[in-house]
Every structure is written in C-alpha cells, then in structure tokens.
Amino acid sequence: MAFELLSKNYKSVEATLAADKAAGDYFVQGNLRGFVIVDVDYSEQPQVTVIFEAELVKCVKAAGEAWVAGTSLYWSGTAVTTTASTYDLIGFVAKAAASADVIGYMVFDGRAEVLVT
Numbered sequence: 001m002a003f004e005l006l007s008k009n010y011k012s013v014e015a016t017l018a019a020d021k022a023a024g025d026y027f028v029q030g031n032l033r034g035f036v037i038v039d040v041d042y043s044e045q046p047q048v049t050v051i052f053e054a055e056l057v058k059c060v061k062a063a064g065e066a067w068v069a070g071t072s073l074y075w076s077g078t079a080v081t082t083t084a085s086t087y088d089l090i091g092f093v094a095k096a097a098a099s100a101d102v103i104g105y106m107v108f109d110g111r112a113e114v115l116v117t
Contacts, residue, residue, distance in 0.1 A: 002026055002060045002079070003035040003051075003108070010054035017042045026075055033075070033088050033110035052110035056094055061104035067097040073106050080104060 001024030015029055020043075021036045027050050034052035051057075061067065062081035073080050074087035081087065089112045095105040 004058040005035075005037055005051055005054055006058055006105075007055035010051050012049045012051050014047055015050045017046050017048050021048065028088070031111070033090055033112075035108070050110075051108065054108045057091075057106050057108040059104050059106055059108075061097060061102055063102065064099050065097075066099040067093045067095075067101075067104055069093050069096050072112075080106060 001022070003024045003026065013032065015027065015032060017040060021027065021040045023036060023038050025036055027034050027036055032050065032052060034050040036048050036050060040048045059080045062076060062079040065082050067082065071082050071093045072089060073082060073091050073093060074084055075090050076087050080090070091107045091109040091112060093104065094107050097104045
C-alpha cells in the first residue's frame with residue numbers, strides 16, 4: 001500500500017479504471033492524480049472513488065531522504081520523494097521524517113501538478 005488515508009477531511013471523485021487496483025494504489029487519468037482506498041476488480045466494477053486531496057495521508061517514503069515539513073513531494077512510481085525529476089507533484093510534507101524512516105506523512109494534493117504548470 002503506497003498511500004493510506006488518515007484524515008477525515010478529503011476530496012474524492014468517481015473515475016473509470018483501466019485495470020485492477022489495490023487499496024492505496026496511485027491513480028492517474030488525464031490531469032487527475034490520486035489514490036484508491038479499496039481493492040477494485042476492473043472486470044466487476046470499472047468505477048472507483050479516487051481520493052485526490054487529503055489533509056493527512058500515510059505514505060511509502062523514499063529511502064535515504066530526510067523530510068522537512070512543507071517540502072514539495074513527488075510520486076516516483078514506487079515511493080514518495082522530495083526529488084522532482086520528471087515525477088508527478090502530489091503534495092507536501094505534513095510531518096518531518098528522518099532519512100531512515102520508510103513511512104512518511106503528507107498532505108496529498110493531486111491537483112498540485114496542474115496548478116503549478
């Protein structure tokens with residue numbers, strides 16, 4: 001699970017899947033970036049609720065990075081990182097984390113990339 005919703009305040013939208021998704025999987029469709037909170041079998045249910053904005057999300061953190069609150073975060077394809085590269089901007093650090101930590105806490109904003117570019 002890459003992402004886990006922890007906050008009660010969040011925004012979501014219904015989206016159509018192109019493949020199966022597991023709870024916590026990252027989701028991209030057009031300008032929408034988010035994550036799903038339940039396992040979804042595409043053949044049985046092609047529609048899914050996608051969380052695209054949340055005040056607090058637990059996430060898989062890139063190894064070896066110390067996080068400072070407020071720093072921009074990106075999805076690398078396997079973990080959340082502070083390294084921009086060509087990755088999707090998806091929010092910012094909610095709580096500081098040490099470089100040895102493998103879990104981080106973030107504010108998720110799946111519209112951040114659209115708002116910046």
